[in-house]
Amino acid sequence: MFGFVRxxxxxxxxxxxxxxxxxxxxxxxxxGREYGLAGQAILNYDFVFLAMLLWGEREDCGYEMRRCVPxxxxxxxxxxxxxxxxxxxxxxxxxxxxxARDSATDARGLGKxxxxxxxxxxxxxxxxxxxxxxxxxxxxxxRLGELSxxxxxxxxxxxxxxxxxxxxxxxxxxxxxxxxxxxxxQVLYHVGRIIYIADAVYDLGDDRKSGSYNPVASRYSLDxxxxxxxxxxxxxxxxxxxxxxxxxxFDLMPRSYWTPVTENILxxxxxxxxRAVLDGTYKTVMRGLPKSPVRPGGGESEA
Amino acid sequence: MxxxxxxxxxxxxxxxxEVKKAYRDLAKKYHPDNYVDNxxxxxxxxxMKEINEAxxxxxxxxxxxxxxxxxxxxxxxGYSGGGYQxxxxxxxxxxxIQSGNLQYxxxxxxxxxxxxxxxxxxxxxxxxxxxxLDDARSFxxxxxxxxxxxxxYRQALSAVSSTSSPYRQTGYGPPAAGGFDMCDMCTAMMxxxxxxxxxx
Numbered sequence: 001m002f003g004f005v006r007x008x009x010x011x012x013x014x015x016x017x018x019x020x021x022x023x024x025x026x027x028x029x030x031x032g033r034e035y036g037l038a039g040q041a042i043l044n045y046d047f048v049f050l051a052m053l054l055w056g057e058r059e060d061c062g063y064e065m066r067r068c069v070p071x072x073x074x075x076x077x078x079x080x081x082x083x084x085x086x087x088x089x090x091x092x093x094x095x096x097x098x099x100a101r102d103s104a105t106d107a108r109g110l111g112k113x114x115x116x117x118x119x120x121x122x123x124x125x126x127x128x129x130x131x132x133x134x135x136x137x138x139x140x141x142x143r144l145g146e147l148s149x150x151x152x153x154x155x156x157x158x159x160x161x162x163x164x165x166x167x168x169x170x171x172x173x174x175x176x177x178x179x180x181x182x183x184x185x186q187v188l189y190h191v192g193r194i195i196y197i198a199d200a201v202y203d204l205g206d207d208r209k210s211g212s213y214n215p216v217a218s219r220y221s222l223d224x225x226x227x228x229x230x231x232x233x234x235x236x237x238x239x240x241x242x243x244x245x246x247x248x249x250f251d252l253m254p255r256s257y258w259t260p261v262t263e264n265i266l267x268x269x270x271x272x273x274x275r276a277v278l279d280g281t282y283k284t285v286m287r288g289l290p291k292s293p294v295r296p297g298g299g300e301s302e303a
Numbered sequence: 304m305x306x307x308x309x310x311x312x313x314x315x316x317x318x319x320x321e322v323k324k325a326y327r328d329l330a331k332k333y334h335p336d337n338y339v340d341n342x343x344x345x346x347x348x349x350x351m352k353e354i355n356e357a358x359x360x361x362x363x364x365x366x367x368x369x370x371x372x373x374x375x376x377x378x379x380x381g382y383s384g385g386g387y388q389x390x391x392x393x394x395x396x397x398x399x400i401q402s403g404n405l406q407y408x409x410x411x412x413x414x415x416x417x418x419x420x421x422x423x424x425x426x427x428x429x430x431x432x433x434x435x436l437d438d439a440r441s442f443x444x445x446x447x448x449x450x451x452x453x454x455x456y457r458q459a460l461s462a463v464s465s466t467s468s469p470y471r472q473t474g475y476g477p478p479a480a481g482g483f484d485m486c487d488m489c490t491a492m493m494x495x496x497x498x499x500x501x502x503x
Contacts, residue, residue: 240466
C-alpha cells in the first residue's frame, strides 16, 4: 500500500534530488539502527515525505558518507540522524506492524500466513516503537480496527473507509510544531485519502483474484477488475480534489529546508502518480525511482 | 511583528518592483478564493493580513513614512462570507455549515423530514467540507438532477468535478501540455466563491 508519495524527479533540481536520496538513505539507516533488519525492510517513500514535513525550522542536520551494508557497496551521502527521521522511522514501524496484523485477521485460510509471518518478524521492532510513540500507536490501532470493521461490512462509501486511513495519517501531525500542526493535519488527511484510494485502484486486479474487499470495487459494485471511463473520470476528480486541498493546506505551512522537495511532491509528484495509477501505467513508469532513467517529457502525462 | 521583508520573502535591498511582485504572488496564493469552504480559511486569512501589513510597512517606510495605505484599490482585503439569517431549518443548517459546525449540520439534516434537492445539496456541502469528495459529488449530482435550473447546485457540482492539478506558484511551472488549464481553475474558483453565499 505504500510508496505512492514521491517527487516527480525530472522537475527536481540536482541538489534537491541528492538531498532527497540522502534523506531516504538516512531513514533507512535510522530504521536499521533502531529496529534492525525487520525495520529496514519496510522502508518507503511515504515516510520520507512525513519526515520532511515534520522538519520544522531546523536547517539540514548534516550529511555523512556511509555504506548501505557494512563491508559492501560504495559509500553514499546520508542524512545524519535527527528527530524528524527518528519519528518517521518509529511511525512507519508501528503502521507496518498493525497493517500486517490486520491482513492476517482479514485473510482466510492460508492467506493468513504472510501477514502472520510479517507481524511475528516485526514484533520486537514494534514493541520498541510502540513504547516510544504511544499516542500514534493507540491511534493507528483504533483507526485500523474501525477500518477492518467497515471492510468486513463491505462498506460502499469510498469516503468513509478512506476517512479512517486518512485520519490515521493525519494523527501523525501531533509530532509537528504547534504553529504548523493544523495545516499539516489537513495535508496528511488528504494525502492519506489519496494513498488509500490510489492503492485500491492499483490493487483492483489482485483483490479480485484473492476475493478480498476493495473499496473502489465496492463503491462501483464492479464485477470485473476494469473501471469504465466515466468511473475513472470520477476517481480522477476525487483524487485531484484532494490533491488541490492538500496543496492549499501545505501553502499555509511555514517554509522549511525541504519546501522545494515537498512542494514538488504535492504539486507534481502526486498528480502524476494519480494519472499513472488511473491509466494503468504506474507499475512500469514509477518503479525504482533512484536508479531509473528520467522519464521522457517528465511533467504531466497527457490527459 | 516580525521582519516585514522576511514575511514577503525578499531581501531588504530588493527593488520596489521585486517587493510588489513578491506581495502580489503571496496575495494570490493566500487569496480567500483559494480557501472557499476550506476548514483552514481562517489561517489563510491570517496569512493574508500578515502580508498586507508587511507590504504596508515596507511601502510606507520607503516613502519616508508618509501617506496612507499604499495598497490602494489593488490590495486584497479580507473575506467576509455571507451569513444566512433565515430562520428555516435549511437556513440553520447553512449557518452551521458556514461556521464549521459540521456535526450539528449533519444532525439537523438527519432530522429533516423531506429529501428535496436542497437537502442533497446541503449534504454535499457537509461532505465537501469534510474533504469527502466522492460523496460530495454524488450529493451534488442528485441535487442537480432534481433541480437542474438551480445555478448554485450546478456550480457546486462543477467545483468538485474539476480534474486540474493543483496550481504551482513557484519553480519552473508545469509543462504546458495537457491536464492543466488555468481557465478551468478560475471558473472553478469563481463557482466555489458563488457557492459560499454569493447567490441568495
